[in-house]
Every structure is written in structure tokens, then in C-alpha cells.
Amino acid sequence: MHVTPHGVRWRRPLLALLLAAVAVVAVAVRPAGAAVPATPSGWSLVWADDFTGSAGSPPSSGNWIVDTGHAYPGGPGNWGTGEIQNYTADPANLSLDGSGNLRITPIGSGQNWTSARIETRRADFKPAAGRVLRIEGRIQMPNVTGNAALGYWPAFWALGSPYRGNYWNWPGIGELDFMENVNGVNAVWGTLHCGVTPGGPCNETTGLGANRACPGSTCQSAFHTYRFEWDTSVTPNQLRWYVDGQQFHSLSQNQLDATTWANMTSHAGYFLLLNVAMGGAFPNALAGSTPTSATVSGRPMLVDYVAVWQSGAAGSPPPSSPPPSSPPPGGVDARSTIQAESYQAQSGTIVEATSDTGGGQNVGAIANGDWLRYDGVNFGSTAATQFKARVASGAAGGVSGLVQVRLDSPTAAPIGDFALANTGGWQSWRTVPANITPTTGTHTVYLTFGSGQPADFVNVNWFTFSTT
Missing domain, CATH: 2.60.120.200 (Jelly Rolls)
Structure with a gap:
């Protein structure tokens, strides 16, 4: 910079x-x-x-x-x-x-x-x-x-x-x-x-x-x-x-x-x-x-x-073509509780201690345009139809935004989302559900965050997918 x-x-x-x-x-x-x-x-x-x-x-x-x-x-x-x-x-x-x-x-x-x-x-x-x-x-x-x-x-x-x-x-x-x-x-x-x-x-x-x-x-x-x-x-x-x-x-x-x-x-x-x-x-x-x-x-x-x-050893020729890609990190069950801080990549966020039940950490400082990436999320052969996330917000009055789920690209169309405004504080947690497009197979999951203004509007502790 x-x-x-x-x-x-x-x-x-x-x-x-x-x-x-x-x-x-x-x-x-x-x-x-x-x-x-x-x-x-x-x-x-x-x-x-x-x-x-x-x-x-x-x-x-x-x-x-x-x-x-x-x-x-x-x-x-x-x-x-x-x-x-x-x-x-x-x-x-x-x-x-x-x-x-x-x-x-x-x-x-x-x-x-x-x-x-x-x-x-x-x-x-x-x-x-x-x-x-x-x-x-x-x-x-x-x-x-x-x-x-x-x-x-x-x-x-x-x-x-x-x-x-x-x-x-x-x-x-x-x-x-x-x-x-x-x-x-x-x-x-x-x-x-x-x-x-x-x-x-x-x-x-x-x-x-x-x-x-x-x-x-x-x-x-x-x-x-x-x-x-x-x-x-x-x-x-x-x-x-x-x-x-x-x-x-x-x-x-x-x-x-x-x-x-x-x-x-x-x-x-x-x-x-x-x-x-x-x-x-x-x-x-x-x-x-x-x-x-x-x-x-x-x-x-x-x-x-x-x-x-x-x-590679000094003087050895490089391979004629790149070897196959290694299996991606991640490899988690979509129906498990996926900790927000377990991402493989992110943009614009931080990790901080949380006071939510169970302790540990949450992802914070989330504002418009930020994202989190989770590789190898396995939805299985039975379609998941719902997304739930544990979220909190201390955003000012009138400040809100969308928590969106996308598959395989941060610019893909969202398969589901929910809106969030102030929940009573940055450590005042609630579980919010949203319907998603029925999803099977293994995907890279992106959580993306959209808002019409630049201020932080949400913290995320964990999320999961389910059939109900």
C-alpha cells in the first residue's frame, strides 16, 4: 500500500x-x-x-x-x-x-x-x-x-x-x-x-x-x-x-x-x-x-x-505442465456447524473474540463488498433448502445490509439471503434463517455482504445448511 x-x-x-x-x-x-x-x-x-x-x-x-x-x-x-x-x-x-x-x-x-x-x-x-x-x-x-x-x-x-x-x-x-x-x-x-x-x-x-x-x-x-x-x-x-x-x-x-x-x-x-x-x-x-x-x-x-x-531442486527443469490441483482445503459437511473464522480466504474482515455461547471467535468488521470463502462444502445427495447463520449487529439506526450465500464464485447469483439491522450490539447474537435454492454436491461457498452504505453492519459467528 x-x-x-x-x-x-x-x-x-x-x-x-x-x-x-x-x-x-x-x-x-x-x-x-x-x-x-x-x-x-x-x-x-x-x-x-x-x-x-x-x-x-x-x-x-x-x-x-x-x-x-x-x-x-x-x-x-x-x-x-x-x-x-x-x-x-x-x-x-x-x-x-x-x-x-x-x-x-x-x-x-x-x-x-x-x-x-x-x-x-x-x-x-x-x-x-x-x-x-x-x-x-x-x-x-x-x-x-x-x-x-x-x-x-x-x-x-x-x-x-x-x-x-x-x-x-x-x-x-x-x-x-x-x-x-x-x-x-x-x-x-x-x-x-x-x-x-x-x-x-x-x-x-x-x-x-x-x-x-x-x-x-x-x-x-x-x-x-x-x-x-x-x-x-x-x-x-x-x-x-x-x-x-x-x-x-x-x-x-x-x-x-x-x-x-x-x-x-x-x-x-x-x-x-x-x-x-x-x-x-x-x-x-x-x-x-x-x-x-x-x-x-x-x-x-x-x-x-x-x-x-x-x-524444486536447483537446476532441475520445471514440469512441462502444472500438476493436477490438490484437493481444496475445507472439506466440511454443509449440515455441520461451520465456524465463520474457518474460512480459506476473506476480504475486508477481521477475527475477534466472541462472548456468544461456547466462546471462541467470530468474524467482524463486515461491511459492503466484504466476503468469506469456504472450500469443499459437501451438501450430499439430498438437497439442502435452508441456510441459518448466527449473527449480531451494533450498526447505527437506519444501517442494514444483506447476508448472501453464493456458490463457486463471489459474483454468482445468490442462492439465498437475509437482511439484518441492529440486534442490540456487536455481541448480541441471534440465529437467522433463510430459504435457499435446493443444493446438492460439493461447492465452494461464499458468504457475501451487501449494503447501500460503507459502515460495518454485521458480525458472523457460525452458519449451517439444512433440509428444513
């Missing part, structure tokens, strides 16, 4: 993301400054930098280009996002720490800040046909939260190679945001930008994204591993986002039209970027004008390593 201003919404449930209890999972701990992990069996290392060097020295000039100033020459001002900092090569902003980490440190106050941004010299990162490309970085976000963090915008991301030297062909050439964060919130955002702006297949300038809290320790207090996979070994191809090995976002080739997909994948590849911006469209959308007088200076983003792997 670094090329043009963004229409990111401040949404009520983001507060819940900060306050809700997050399940603590076991994470393999690696010391800061550790070497790039060993290449997994069945993969080959394409490129890596573990930022080894003496304290105060710059990152490798053979690997990285240092961006400076407020824009690319001839490109949009303030890097296209309204961010205010001046990027420099000063070691105070950009240097190795002597312990195997890169430090990118914003320095300043008020509206006068310096920071750093680097990009790989290579701009050809893409998978060979039938392979999977894995891009990974181990990063600690700037360790600052609350009002002191307002305006901080660290990121690990990639741009399509045709952007170099043009600077006005975004978002058609593609942007892949592996890790973004703003204002010290304990969350990682992963996003795809593509197509045209405004609007288009990637809902620009917001993009198609998802976010979640970092597992275990907060994003700011510890290192976490952020990974992106571009998988051409399955049909349709997939894009997947992970934090500490836990997938939190995915998109499939068939969610975009053929021209859009070709424009972002048929060029030479992508170059990778690391930066910490200050202010701009994304942090301002969540907190008003940033930075503020409370924003503190000098909190660095630390990068342990960046590495790129590809499936």
Missing part, C-alpha cells in the same frame, strides 16, 4: 483486535541476528541477505538500492501515499547493527522526519511454471505503541518490475504487501494491489487484504516471520500470506479476470522493498493526521534476514 493514497476505513472492530485475547501458540524461537534458515528439502535458495556486517555499515550495495528523497525522479510526490519523511542513506536512518540485523530508524518530530527505504537490485522474482516461490523475512516492527507510535508505517513488500522507470503504471503491474503495520497496532496486514484505480478488481485504492494479530508476542515486542507464497503448481494459481507459519490470507487466480492476472504476472517479476514511512494515507485513515506531537523518534524496524526460495 505504498504507491497511491488509500481509502482505508477506520473500523470499530479494530479496537477489538487490540483488546481481544489472542490464542498463544508455540513458536520456534530463533535469536536475533541468526543466519538465514536452512533451505527446506525439495526447495532451492534463489536469493538471500542476512545483513551480516559491522555496526554502522550500510546494507550490501550489491543486493540493495537505497531510495532517497520524497519521490522517485519524475514519480508521484511523497511516494504516492502522502507520507511525509525524507528518505536518506544516513547511517542514523539506515545501517547494520553489527549483530546480524538491518536497522531502519525514523528520526524527527512534528512534520519533519527522516527515515530509510531500500529495494532489491534484482527485479525478477517470480516462480517458474509449475513451481512455488516463497519470499520470507524475519522482522521486528518498531517497538512503540499507543500515541507514541502514531504515524509509524513499517513495511516489507514488492512491486512489479515495469514500475521501475515508469512510476505511473500502478496498480496494473502489481503490488504484493507481505507485511504492513501502522500506528503500533498489534497486527500484520497482507494485501494485493492490481488492476486499475479507483475501484477495479482489486478494490483500489484499498486492495484485497486481510490482517491478524501476531501469534504469541506482539508484532512490536518480538521478531516474527512474514512469508508470502506464489503457487503456480496448482490450478488456479494461488497467492498466500503467513505470519510465523500461520496462513491468514489467500487469493486465487480465478478471483481476477484474465487480463488483470496477466498484467501482474506475465512481466519479468518483482523487486522487494523494506521501509519505514511516517504519516500518509494508511496511518491517517486509522488515526487522523499523523505523526502528532506525541509521536516519539528513533524506534527502528529490525530485519534479521530476507530470503527467496523456489520449490
